[in-house]
Amino acid sequence: MSDPLLVAEHVTKTFASGAHTVRAVDDVSLAIEPGETLGLVGETGCGKSTLARCVARLYPLSGGSVQFDGHDISSLSSRRMRPYRREMQVIFQDPYGSLNPRRRVGSIIGDGLAIHRVGDGAERRKQVQHLMEVVGLNPEHYNRFPADFSGGQRQRIGVARALALRPKLIICDEPVSALDVSIQAQVINLLLDLQSEFRLTYLFITHDLSIVRHVSSRIAVMYLGRIVETGTVEDLFTTSRHPYTRALLSAVPPADPDAADSRQHVVLPGDLPSPVNPPSGCPFHPRCPRRQDDCVATMPPLEPVLDDDPEHLTACLHPLRTGEDLHPSRQDGAA
């Protein structure tokens, strides 16, 4: 296996909120191999986007380190960070907020080229128009403003901007969640086409599990700022170990509605706890149908469980065995 393109080790991000400290990302480690897509899933507010912004060095880290292509970038000044910015781009969630309404599309897409002084004006314009074609926009619309485009087209502009510097890694922060479902598929397929064409590596953040299954090679599941389970798509969709993963995946609508009976619906009680005051021990225990006494006191490490292969890690003291159902009532009887 080749060296990972991006390694995050024990990344922690805290925000001060008045007298409280919010641990938005808590001791997260992950690695992304060149050419793969790591899907990062979790509920709204679990810290996915914060983790992405930490990895992209848009937020300073509170702890831990990030290595890109073998170099530690976690404490570089913005000046020394610039060469890495070329290789690591971000596609943002909100196609309305992420494009400057006062700049023309050509200038938005070519912004990276201008910042890194790639070519002269005419050359940049040619490149930008080529990029617009690549992402399925009419290059003649070079001089239009973002307000003249639909949501899906705007997201294509965002994709073109991310592609302009020919990066190795693109961090997609919920790139389609603001779009209509019919448009979502177009943008997802565009991203997949671009991946094979430009040999891109994706960190793909979403809360939409059917999308993550479609695009990812590996998945990391986040809960309350921590990764609770990570493994290949097959591992997670067939033999998920963590009760949270199981509950989350049970919410994926089946592709074939007639086969829906085989699924087991799990409805988790309660809401995502506040990261200001996280639960003791396993952060999931207040909502976990398999909770036992030790879950309240002990924070489970992220490690292979139940003779899983070393790529499949789970942070659970009482992981689900293969084929075992997540069934609260039976668990009560056994306890």
Add this chain to the structure above:
Amino acid sequence: MSLHPVVTAEQELEEVHSDVVGRGPWALAWRRLRADRVAMGSLAVVVLMVLIAVFAPVFAHITGHPPNMQYHQAGLTPDGLPKAPNSTFWLGTDDLGRDILVRIAYGARISLGVGVVATLLTVVVGVVLGLLAGFLGGFVDLVIARLVDLVLSIPFLLVAIALVSVSGPSLTITVLVISMFSWASMARIVRGQVLFLKEREFVEAARSLGASDLRIMFVDVLPNVLAPVIVYTTLLIPVVIIVQATLSFLGLGLPAPAADWGGMISEAQNYYTVAWWFVLFPSLALLITTIAFNLLGDGVRDAVDPRIDRLVRPR
């Protein structure tokens, strides 16, 4: 414009979309401004005033009266009082027998000149400091914000009078005094806008591309604060003109014999019972100019309304 009475939303939309260049927010604002009759009328008055200022020597040439020439024989009554408007002196003369029309034209140079220069200086200082405070935050913000509070808490006229009497009246000191006391509100407006804008994703996007703080401030943030800045600027010009006239009225303007509106009104104080034209015409010039700028400012504010997708203004 009046030949095209009603433009429907559909027609405008069609136009926007058949045009590959794309109408920017500014083009749309200009288009709305052009449809605003009051604003365009005011703009015409402003342009007229500018022309009067620029071509002030032409007035002197036509009438044959230099602005500071005192006509003790022709320009004064036998009693030594100002002469009413007549065929030689179209708007009458002042207490020294000078032509009021010519002096108003030359006064327009001072009023508009100070108005524009002091406003521009105010805008540049206010925008830059507001940008820095809002964008950089922290210590920079603290210092600038306290400075704003300080300036806004100083009684302007008192300090202005003190400063002018210390340094002696001159055009430069007038401009500096006015700018020194006006930048704070501008900085405050810009700072507020920047605080909101810097949390937008496009700023984060620029940062992820590797843009420097300076580039983000001036390329990404500045164009987005220009709308309120332009509105405030248009509305600031008449205020500055009045302040300049006030300073002159109080004897803190230009040294005599320079012609400026505030000074003329001041000189006319003692004669208003016997020479109505002496006080009326300079006051009218001041009034018309400031009203025109204010109405134009209102129009600009409507035109660059943040709701930039609104194509047709309700009438």
